[in-house]
Amino acid sequence: MRIGVDIDGVVSDSYPSWLDELNRHFGKNITVIDDYDMHLVFDVPREDMNNFFVGNAERLLTMPKPVSGAKEGLEALLREGHELIYVTARTIEEKDVTLRWLTMSGIPHEHVLFTGFKSKVDAVKEWGIEVFIEDYHVNAKLIAESGVPVLLLDTSYNQKELSKGISRCHSWDDILVGIKGIQSQGNANCKTI
Template sequence: MKPEKVLTIGIDIDGTVTSPSSIVPLMNESFGRDLRYEDCYEYNLANVYNITDEEFDKWLDQNGERLYKEAPVHGNADDILRAWHPHFKLVYISAREDRHRDVTINWFSRYDIPFHELDLIGSHDKLSAAKKWGVDLFLEDRLENALQLSEALQIPVFLFDTPYNQGDLPSLVHRVTTWDEVQEKIQLLSMERTSV
């Protein structure tokens, strides 16, 4: 009998494992605004804050370390990821740059969040990394990524519901609001795989 393949879960970090609202207070502080997380109706915060992409890139370059260090955990992601670690392969694929590896690993360590692989690709195009690691499903908060990954790889993507990722979803993209909901859906998926 063939050994059962371990489920490989691709996981975005910012807005998925970290709270999606964590960037807003820092940007308000820097740009003298008083926006709420609910006001962030699109992923490109340069548009939301009425600044140029270059200004946002410069801001992130200067504040990324602080943002990644101070971000709170998204709900009970830490508990669920600890429970998954012995059973699934956890591969974090993030648009963070590799120069933020230390602050990222320290943050994971502080919250006791386990991982098997940590791929900081410095780009929002996660397709080649997802292929490289052979992910079976993906957890994401950016709508464009969810659509691209589900279509190109024909895998389920769980999209965490945010003000900036609204829109119609294809059948492989599942909108979720909590980590508990993801846990339930992945348990069902695992049972389906083992019963095949």
């Protein structure tokens, strides 16, 4: 199958390392990211948060470790004959640092699409993606509504009711089970923990 894979929060364990940096920068002591919008978590203007990310992009995108099990999971999917298309909301200006990070982290990658502020659904359609791995529930909903099943990696900021076509997975092992389910019977059947 042709599998769409988000990067931040799915392959790159971005948020925990950003949490430390943001606490330092904004002088806070936040321990749980309970909203995908970081300016809401830190209770600062959206513009201040955006400026921080733009001003420190190189460092912030280089520092995270891979999500536990992501590298092994992606390698397993390739061995099983699947195709991987990374689809990230990062911008084209962040392409070089992103590709460097993927290489440095030993994450296999051939196709990486940078949607920026555009919808991921267009890329999903254009590339004929058949299943998508995502952590942001809003993207998951839009992709699922377009008819493509989504495996949502469980995080502290996506604890929302899931709509049809989205399966919550608790680990990369769980994602591999979900992919097998979709391939063999059309539904993810992620094991629940």
